[in-house]
Amino acid sequence: MxxxxxxxxxxxxxxxxxxxxxxxxxxxxxxxxxxxxxxxxxxxxxxxxxxxxxxxxxxxxxxxxxxxxxxxxxxxxxxxxxxxxxxxxxxxxxxxxxxxxxxxxxxxxxxxxxxxxxxxxxxxxxxxxxxxxxxxxxxxxxxxxxxxxxxxxxxxxxxxxxxxxxxxxxxxxxxxxxxxxxxxxxxxxxxxxxxxxxADLHYAEGQEEEEAGEEGSVNSGTEMEQAAQGKVIQKTNRKQKASDALPNEDRSAGDPKNVQSSSGAAPKKTTNKTDPPTTATQSDKNQRASNQKPPKSAKDNRKSKEGYLEKTREQIEEERNERKVSQKIAKFLKKRGKK
Structure with missing residues (x-):
């Protein structure tokens, strides 16, 4: 040719x-x-x-x-x-x-x-x-x-x-x-x-924006990692608070005064240092009796249990959302590692 x-x-x-x-x-x-x-x-x-x-x-x-x-x-x-x-x-x-x-x-x-x-x-x-x-x-x-x-x-x-x-x-x-x-x-x-x-600097500006975007992705990834760690800490704190807020199902059953020892003997009566002296008048006794809260009934305990179950459902839903966020973070970090 x-x-x-x-x-x-x-x-x-x-x-x-x-x-x-x-x-x-x-x-x-x-x-x-x-x-x-x-x-x-x-x-x-x-x-x-x-x-x-x-x-x-x-x-x-x-x-x-x-x-x-x-x-x-x-x-x-x-x-x-x-x-x-x-x-x-x-x-x-x-x-x-x-x-x-x-x-x-x-x-x-x-x-x-x-x-x-x-x-x-x-x-x-x-x-x-x-x-x-x-x-x-x-x-x-x-x-x-x-x-x-x-x-x-x-x-x-x-x-x-x-x-x-x-x-x-x-x-x-x-x-x-x-x-x-x-x-x-x-x-x-x-x-x-x-x-x-x-001179046409469009290409150079595009490169700078791309590099800034990559830096933003890295910073975003770091922020997401920190957020994930914060979520774990918050979740632990919420679990601790939930356990602290767990209501007593039966105060009388849990009262150590009503529990007998293994030998069958009744426990010794403890003296409350804040109690008034035995020489107190009858009027003082009546006043103390009026100030004491009556024990919770079975109805009150049931309401308390329902409130606890409602809180538990909210926690379950919140934990489900946290798992979704954790999965997204894991995918992001995996994708970032491939790059």
Whole structure:
């Protein structure tokens, strides 16, 4: 399967590795050195106009073409753009292969030498208020049919001056590889604008919210663990209070005064230190008798039992709800452990 020719979209948008591979494959199939030279010049212009780096692309292939390839008009016209691919001795060899003499070299490469200074690398970092912005380059050209068209380059170089950007853009009309329905697109440079745009931080903010959510989940898990421990403590306290509030079913049966010892003898009568002396009057005795509470009847005991059973049902329902909460906490902690 033959490799397709590269157009404007591929040359200005493909990544370095894929683009270099496509150019090398095209040359190995068709041996069209002139087209390859214009492809690489386009990439050098892209390298100058954008913040991305594409310098010395196809280094070995370019050296092979100029050192051992058949000379052509494209090689003679554009050789000055590639002087940086060779050391001083190698460059002398290239010039000797392509030109009759030094005068011939200067005449053939006049345009290339004029524009190659605009392809020099510049430090791509700004230090002003636009340091964190991205830039879009919009340029206007005329085609061979006289109509204007706009070409846009994203991620434009942030520090190149207007003169440097315009000089690099003027190289494109020197090339013949860009056509639409047989009509050349870049025949005359008209103007350009470079717009600064705020970088899209939506993804970073989403990451921060996600991390905050994860931290919230951890804190929530800790709070749930503490709540679960608090529930257990409250449950123990409630059980203790319930046992303290357990009513006596029969006070007379539980009264130690009415319980005989194992030997059958009645227990000794204890003297209450708070009792009044035996010399108290009858009126005092009557007053004490009126102040004492009468023993609870069977009806009162039954009401007390019903109240206790009602409390017990409430406790059972509450314990059931607590078990549900505990199960939810256990599932949460299990899910958290898997993460």
């Amino acid at each position: 033959q490799t397709q020719r590269l157009g404007q979209r591929q040359l200005f948008n493909m990544l370095t590795g894929n683009l270099e591979k496509r150019i090398i494959n095209l040359y190995s199939e068709k041996k069209d050195a002139s087209t390859v030279i214009e492809y690489v010049i386009t990439v050098l212009v892209r390298d100058s106009l954008s913040a991305a780096g594409f310098s010395l692309i196809c280094w070995e292939l370019i050296r092979e073409i100029f050192l051992s390839g058949e000379p052509s008009g494209a090689l003679r016209r554009f050789s000055a753009f590639f002087e940086g691919y060779f050391d001083a001795a190698e460059w002398k060899t290239v010039v000797a292969r392509l030109y009759k003499n030094e005068k011939d070299y200067l005449a053939a490469t006049e345009e290339a030498r004029l524009y190659r200074s605009y392809l020099k690398e510049k430090y791509p970092t700004r230090t002003d208020e636009l340091a964190n912005h991205q830039f879009i380059l919009k340029s206007v050209f005329k085609g061979a049919n006289g109509r204007k068209h706009t070409w846009t380059l994203k991620n434009a170089h942030p520090t190149k001056s207007d003169e440097e950007l315009a000089g690099a853009l003027k190289i494109l009309p020197l090339l013949s590889i860009f056509e639409t329905n047989g009509v050349r697109k870049f025949t005359e440079f008209v103007e350009f604008t470079r717009h600064a745009t705020v």
